[in-house]
Amino acid sequence: MSEEPRSPNADSSHLLEVTDLHVEFQTKTGPSRAVDGVSFYVDEGESLGIVGESGCGKSVTAMGILRLIASTGRIASGSVRLDGEELTELSNSQMRAIRGKKISMIMQDPMTALNPTFTIGYQVGEAMKIHEGVRGKSLLGRVLQLLRLVNIPAAERRVRDYPDQFSGGMRQRIAGAIGISTTPQVLICDEPTTALDVTIQAQYLELLKEVQEQTGVALVFITHDMGIVARMCERVAVMYAGRVVESGTTREVFRNPAHPYTISLLRCLPRLEGVERLESIDGQPPDPREMPPGCRFAPRCPKAQQQCHEAYPEFAPVSSGHHASCFFPGGW
């Protein structure tokens, strides 16, 4: 995270920098601020984890970066800079030239991310054809190379097969091949392994690491799984109810979590070593149409004071490179 995350032009030297992003959806009962002032950055060759529970706005943040927000929603304000270029101000056709070329995304569900009516060879090659004008034999060669990279056995034979002829793990790897086909600078992985079994998940995460080592791509993991963050990411941003409540290096945030939400989240994970009784967080996240006026976690927070219910705490440094939005950071 930047040192002054609230100022829009803080530091433009990062590869991808999201500053104070707001995304709003129109609903019958008023606007819903799914993403309400999110800031973070990621550099080349680095992995950032964005964690949070369902509805916290992490996927909408990703869609906002790619400008793929559904028509009922819009980016209300904020900036998304990729390699110095402001994405929110680009025209749709300019954005199309960047999406899938400089920045790609691997969608959550491999069962629906691929088009069932096209061969996987066509789908893996599509972005290279559009963005790089590769055709014919050389395109086929590149496609086969990618399929081999993601460990699809007998690639020459299977390139003409359709998605339904592959297992879930293979489909996810094919979606991964599409994501990296144009060697993007940033690859956003939205819950990349939730549909996979544990042994397949481990293989897939290792594959992503290898690709990163080879190409220097910056990875953004959007996930609810703290295990993926611990394994894959150098830095992490924890989201709650549309905002980043804590961010820092993964080690620091896991070792010395400052925000009560992060602390509770880490405490309620069932670990392999086993415990007598897990702590749980009572209640549930607020409705984005009726956000509490103060800290959004205050209604569920064991440490909340009067102040917490009245004002939103500033996103302030806790230690070097470690920020949290809390009046009373630390454990209890």
Next chain:
Amino acid sequence: MNEAPPLLAVRGLKKYFPVTTGVVRRKVVGHVQAVDGTDFTIHQGDTFGLVGESGCGKTTLSRLLLLIETLTEGVIEFEGQDISRLDGDGLRDYRKAVQPVFQDPYSSLNPRMPVWEIITEPAIINQGLRKDRAKELAADLLERVGLNRNVLYRYPHQFSGGQRQRVAIARALSCEPKFLVLDEPVSALDVSIRAQIMNLLKDLQQRYNLTLFMIAHDLGVVRYMCETIAVMYLGQIVEMGPAELVYSNPLHPYTQALLASALPYDPDTKTERVVVRGEVPSPLNPPTGCRFHPRCPVAMPECSDVRPVFQELEPGHWVACYLY
């Protein structure tokens, strides 16, 4: 283990699904060996956890226990009685005593029924409960699972995922069951809600002396909930034992691989590189011998010939592997 006779005993259980071709003249061309010879027992008050990857047959096994599927071969005994021979009152008693909780609380609750009706449907069917009594019962059950009594007339869409799973648990409790079959009861829920539901299940188990059979793929969840753990691979249980033993001293290479693949919640823990390659083979044409041998890092020639015997290596800790 326990001296008392087990509540549930399963011996040589098999379930094969026929695979057919042809539209008019159907021909059986093979069998999916979803469950292929499993033995285990569950004692009163225990929590038995079944782990394995998708397609390994764990859900089929749970459906056999619930009598949703009929078994191909083998015996399931509940309180000493063979459940496939039950009929009349015996069958009705079994269906009351054994209740399911399914994975997805969004699809397991009828969206057109108010909550009180959902919760008491089993009791109305099995015990012929009257409407006014049913509503009282529903209100009690809602309280027992930590929901407010006055939500009786709400519909499922008015609840969050965690609340829906509480409703599903209340429904399972409506017939005062002895045995709950839980198929991935928390995997559709958010992390913070998961702990709530697991703690609720633990509390209810203690209060009503329930026995739980739980399927999960999350090893942490199973560790937290279960005393006994069975690891299933392609229709067969490859390792079984007390949770501490299986986690601290996994014997089967597949169990070792599963535990090595689980991601620890600690950025400083360096886990080994992935040990298993490839994917689970098709249960339509499973490998001979030990079914794990094509992916096994320590496979030996004999592994591909004959299925290894399921043997007890230390008290209560069973494994099917030629290494031992």
